[in-house]
Amino acid sequence: MNNQKQQKPTLTGQRFKTRKRDEKERFDPTQFQESIVQGLNQTGTDLEAVAKFLDASGAKLDYRRYAETLFDILVAGGMLAPGGTLSDDMTRTEYCLFTAQEDLETMQAYAQVFNKLIRRYKYLEKGFEEEIKKLLLFLKGFTESERNKLAMLAGILLANGSISASILSSLFNENLVKEGVSAAFAVKLFKSWINEKDINSVAGSLRKVGMDNRLMELFPANKRSCEHFSKYFTDAGLKELSDFARNQQSIGARKELQKELQEQMSRGDPLKEIIAFTREEMKKANLSEQAMISIIWTSVMSSVEWNKKEELVTEQAIKHLKQYSPLLKAFTSQGLSELSLLLKIQEYCYDNIHFMKAFQKIVVLLYKADVLSEEAILKWYTEAHLAKGKSVFLEQMKKFVEWLKNNKSFSSD
Numbered sequence: 001m002n003n004q005k006q007q008k009p010t011l012t013g014q015r016f017k018t019r020k021r022d023e024k025e026r027f028d029p030t031q032f033q034e035s036i037v038q039g040l041n042q043t044g045t046d047l048e049a050v051a052k053f054l055d056a057s058g059a060k061l062d063y064r065r066y067a068e069t070l071f072d073i074l075v076a077g078g079m080l081a082p083g084g085t086l087s088d089d090m091t092r093t094e095y096c097l098f099t100a101q102e103d104l105e106t107m108q109a110y111a112q113v114f115n116k117l118i119r120r121y122k123y124l125e126k127g128f129e130e131e132i133k134k135l136l137l138f139l140k141g142f143t144e145s146e147r148n149k150l151a152m153l154a155g156i157l158l159a160n161g162s163i164s165a166s167i168l169s170s171l172f173n174e175n176l177v178k179e180g181v182s183a184a185f186a187v188k189l190f191k192s193w194i195n196e197k198d199i200n201s202v203a204g205s206l207r208k209v210g211m212d213n214r215l216m217e218l219f220p221a222n223k224r225s226c227e228h229f230s231k232y233f234t235d236a237g238l239k240e241l242s243d244f245a246r247n248q249q250s251i252g253a254r255k256e257l258q259k260e261l262q263e264q265m266s267r268g269d270p271l272k273e274i275i276a277f278t279r280e281e282m283k284k285a286n287l288s289e290q291a292m293i294s295i296i297w298t299s300v301m302s303s304v305e306w307n308k309k310e311e312l313v314t315e316q317a318i319k320h321l322k323q324y325s326p327l328l329k330a331f332t333s334q335g336l337s338e339l340s341l342l343l344k345i346q347e348y349c350y351d352n353i354h355f356m357k358a359f360q361k362i363v364v365l366l367y368k369a370d371v372l373s374e375e376a377i378l379k380w381y382t383e384a385h386l387a388k389g390k391s392v393f394l395e396q397m398k399k400f401v402e403w404l405k406n407n408k409s410f411s412s413d
Contacts, residue, residue, distance in 0.1 A: 029066050029069040029079060030090065032061055032062065032066040032069055032070075033069055033073060033078065033079060033090050033091065034091055035057065035060075035061055036057070036061070036069075036070060036073050036093075037073060037078070037091045037092060037093045038091075039053045039054075039057060040053070040073070040074075040093040040095045040096070041093050041094075041095065043095070044095055045095060045100075047109050047110065047112070047113055050095070050113055051112070051113050051116045051117070054113070054116075054117050055116065055117070055120050058117075058120065058121050063121055063123075063124060064123055064124075067124055067127035067128070067131070068127065068130075068131060068134075070124075071127070071128060071131040072131070073092075073093065073096065074096055074097065074113070074114070075096060075097045075098060075131075075135060075150070076096060076097070076098050076146075077092045077093050077094065077095075077096040077098060077099060078090055078091070078092035078093070080138065083138060083140075083141045084135075084138030084139070084140070084141020084142055085141055097110050097149055097150070097153060098142070098146045098149060098150075100149065102145050102148055102149055102152075104152060104192060104195065107149060107152040107153045107156060107192070108156055110153055111153055111156040111157055111160070111162070114128065114153075114157065114162065115157075115160065115162055118162065128162075128163065129163050129164060129166075129167060132154060132157070132163055132167045133167050133169070133170045134170075135150060136150075136154075136167065136168075136170035136171055136173075136176075136185075137170050137173055137176075139176055139181050139182075139185060140175065140176065140179070140181060147181075147184075147185055147188075148188050150185075151185050151186075151187075151188030151189040151192065152188055152189075152192040153192075154167070154189050154192075155188070155189040155190065155191065155192030155193035155194075155195070155196065156192055156193070156196055158189075158193050158205060159192075159193050159196030159197045159201065160196065164205075164208075164209055165205040165206050165208065165209045165211050166209040166211070168186075168206075168211055168214075169211075171185065171186060171218060172214070172217045172218070177217070177218065177219065177220055178220055182218045182219075183218045183219060183232060186215075186218050187233065187236045187238065190202065190233075190238055190241050191236075191237070191238065194238070194240065194241075199240040199241065199244055202241070202244070203244055212248050213248050213249075213252055215229065215241075215245045215248070216229055216245070216249070219232075226245070226246055226249050229242060229245050229246075230242040230245070230246055233245070250285070253285045254285070254287070254291070254295055257278075257281050257285065257295055258295050258298055258299050258302075260277075260281075261274065261277075261278065261295070261296065261299035261303075262299045262302050262303045264277065265299060265300065265303035265304075265324070266303050271324070271326050271327055274327060275326070275327055275330045278292065278296065278327070278330075278331070279330075282331075289331055289332070289333065289334055289336075289337040290334075290336050290337050290340040292331050292337075293328070293331045293332055293337045293340050293341045293344070294340055294341075294344050296327060296328060296331055297328070297341060297344045297345070297348070298344070300320070300321070300324045300327070300328070301348060304316075304320055306352075306354065307354075308354065309354075310354045310356075310357060313354045313355065313358065314355075314357065314358040314361055317355065317358050317361075317362060318358075318361060318362070318365055321362060321365055321366065322365060322369065325365070325366060325369035325371055328341065328366065328369075328371045329369065329370060329371045332371055332372070335373070335375060335376055335379075338371075338372050338373055338376035339376050339379060339380060339384055341366075341371070341372065342363070342372065342376060342377070342380045342384075342385075343380070343384070343385075343386055345359065345362055345363065345366075346359065346380075346385060346386050346388060346389065346393055347386060347388060349362070349389065349393070350386075350388040350389040350393075351388075356389065356392060357396075359389075359392075359393050359396055359397075360393075360396035360397055360400060363377065363397065363400070364400060374404050377397075377400075377401070377404060378401065378404060378405070381394065381397055381401045
């Protein structure tokens with residue numbers, strides 16, 4: 001008798017029946033495009049009717065799945081292939097942004113269509129921003145007129161907050177920059193943006209996304225200078241933008257200079273070298289002595305770790321400032337510079353609570369070190385002081401000011 005168990009036969013090549021609901025619907029924008037194009041052809045140039053059609057269609061068509069197709073059609077009349085050309089094998093419409101009239105009023109009306117659509121279908125917001133970024137990368141594939149319309153539309157949408165200024169990153173694409181497409185497009189865009197709002201709105205939006213210091217990147221590396229940027233945009237009628245960029249570059253240069261000075265002081269570099277370096281940088285950046293003294297003061301006060309105890313910080317500050325008084329003296333040859341320094345000291349002592357009682361001792365030290373003159377101190381005291389901590393600091397200075405006026409004996413204790 002065979003005790004071995006007989007092996008059960010195994011099934012090979014089993015096929016499992018897939019449930020209908022588990023099958024992923026194939027991505028096929030053809031039918032979607034047909035429906036949108038047909039609707040746009042029926043509404044024609046009546047943009048109010050277009051907005052109503054898009055509003056109603058969202059309930060029947062899958063906007064979430066075919067967002068890119070929807071925006072391609074509304075902008076270019078049909079689905080766009082990579083590079084910006086229209087796909088040949090699909091139905092198109094002649095009623096879209098690119099075939100519209102090239103003027104600001106028409107573009108404002110189109111912006112309304114997009115705004116209404118996105119307000120109604122909030123989930124399209126992100127997809128719309130991605131669409132604009134993509135369209136900017138395709139600029140070389142569009143005609144000059146199509147670019148102009150897109151630039152005006154983008155400017156209006158940026159002004160009313162429908163899209164974020166981060167879309168501008170697409171304009172820094174190397175090929176677009178090299179061929180001058182980015183700069184020309186930016187002119188139209190910023191003109192329409194400023195026309196809707198103002199330069200302050202533009203500046204705020206750019207700062208929000210860290211684009212405020214990147215505008216120079218609209219030009220190739222060999223033309224990336226403040227002078228070239230300024231001339232290009234001023235000639236194009238955008239002086240406000242060129243002034244803003246110049247100011248941003250100046251702020252950037254000042255921050256870099258302050259950081260470098262701070263490092264030199266922390267390393268303990270000789271004062272002679274620091275003064276020579278600062279003079280050179282001041283000349284290079286075309287800074288006034290008043291601007292320079294503010295940078296120096298901030299660098300001097302940031303280059304040391306301050307004691308947290310109020311009674312010890314004054315002593316520490318006097319010792320530190322005595323060491324750097326020759327540097328401060330080298331950049332206070334004008335009365336206005338002395339006054340700028342006094343205001344910086346007042347501001348610093350007010351903003352840093354441990355220094356509130358140190359103000360008078362600092363001023364007296366700098367007077368004795370020949371950094372601050374009698375005239376500057378009296379002018380500060382009588383009319384030029386800030387409102388910050390005014391009563392406290394004026395009270396501290398009262399005896400010293402009387403001494404300056406009467407030249408009687410004075411003790412700084």
